[in-house]
Amino acid sequence: DTGVSQNPRHKITKRGQNVTFRCDPISEHNRLYWYRQTLGQGPEFLTYFQNEAQLEKSRLLSDRFSAERPKGSFSTLEIQRTEQGDSAMYLCASSLAFLPGTEAFFGQGTRLTVV
Amino acid sequence: AQSVTQLDSQVPVFEEAPVELRCNYSSSVSVYLFWYVQYPNQGLQLLLKYLSGSTLVKGINGFEAEFNKSQTSFHLRKPSVHISDTAEYFCAVSGEGAQKLVFGQGTRLTINP
Numbered sequence: 347d348t349g350v351s352q353n354p355r356h357k358i359t360k361r362g363q364n365v366t367f368r369c370d371p372i373s374e375h376n377r378l379y380w381y382r383q384t385l386g387q388g389p390e391f392l393t394y395f396q397n398e399a400q401l402e403k404s405r406l407l408s409d410r411f412s413a414e415r416p417k418g419s420f421s422t423l424e425i426q427r428t429e430q431g432d433s434a435m436y437l438c439a440s441s442l443a444f445l446p447g448t449e450a451f452f453g454q455g456t457r458l459t460v461v
Numbered sequence: 462a463q464s465v466t467q468l469d470s471q472v473p474v475f476e477e478a479p480v481e482l483r484c485n486y487s488s489s490v491s492v493y494l495f496w497y498v499q500y501p502n503q504g505l506q507l508l509l510k511y512l513s514g515s516t517l518v519k520g521i522n523g524f525e526a527e528f529n530k531s532q533t534s535f536h537l538r539k540p541s542v543h544i545s546d547t548a549e550y551f552c553a554v555s556g557e558g559a560q561k562l563v564f565g566q567g568t569r570l571t572i573n574p
Contacts, residue, residue: 350504379561388465388551388564389505402561437504447493447512447555450562452504 350453352438358459359428366424367456371440378421379450380413381437382406389437395421396443428460463488463554467565474542475573482537482568484552494535495553495562496526505551511535522546547572 351370359365371378376397381389392411393403397418407413410428415421425432435457439450468483486492493512497505509520516528526537535552549569553562 377560381562386470386566388467388553388567389562391561391563394560439505443560447510449495449507449510452497452506454502454504 350438350440350451352436352453352456354456355454356457356459358461361430361460362427364424364426365428365458366422367436367438367458369421369423369438369440369453371420371438372451373419375440375442375451376418377441377443377450378415379439379441380421380423381439383435383437383455384433392423425458428458430460433458433460463492463556463563465552465554465563465565467550467552467568469568470566471569471571473571473573476544477541479540480538480542480546480570482550482552482570484535484537484565486533486535486552486554488533488554488556490556492554492556494526494528495555496520496524496535496537497551497553497564498522499549499551499567501548508537508550542570542572544572544574546570 353368379394380392383389395415410426413423435455437455439452441448441450464487466485474480495510496508509518511518511528519525549567552565
């Protein structure tokens, strides 16, 4: 297993365009998380799935953001009508939901630049 | 709700010197505590975690951390740092029943030769 994979690694888009990111978790992990990290800050939680169910969404996740995990495997995060404030690193993580405190494994992230 | 404060945004140290990165947390419930490291243009890698039991936790790369409930702290230490330890370090907390991690703002550790 190669770990959590995110694509693309980098994305530059014009303001107002839609973008979609993909995350492939570690294969046996049933939990999948999305975080956003801006320069000089720690990651901020956006949303998480257990299997295909989206169980929690942060207030940071505006109506322009939507995440899916249709078959409980890979996940996509779409941002519609991008704004310059959306420029950030988007991190995906996965874990096994057996016990609280189970380690989350992170991907390398997708860096979004909105120009 | 939980929160994490990392008291130093940057810590410069000389190679082979000891280092301590400070982390304080706030929570109304029992917590699980983590330290993650982020190398440039990389994702986060777990260094160590505290779930329960012994308050001194040992992690990878020679790092250790001590959980202090009365001071609500979880400081990270290493007795002798190496150039390869240059990275951003994040303290994080999650609570019972809460599945997400709440991160601090990070501490940039710079090792000078």
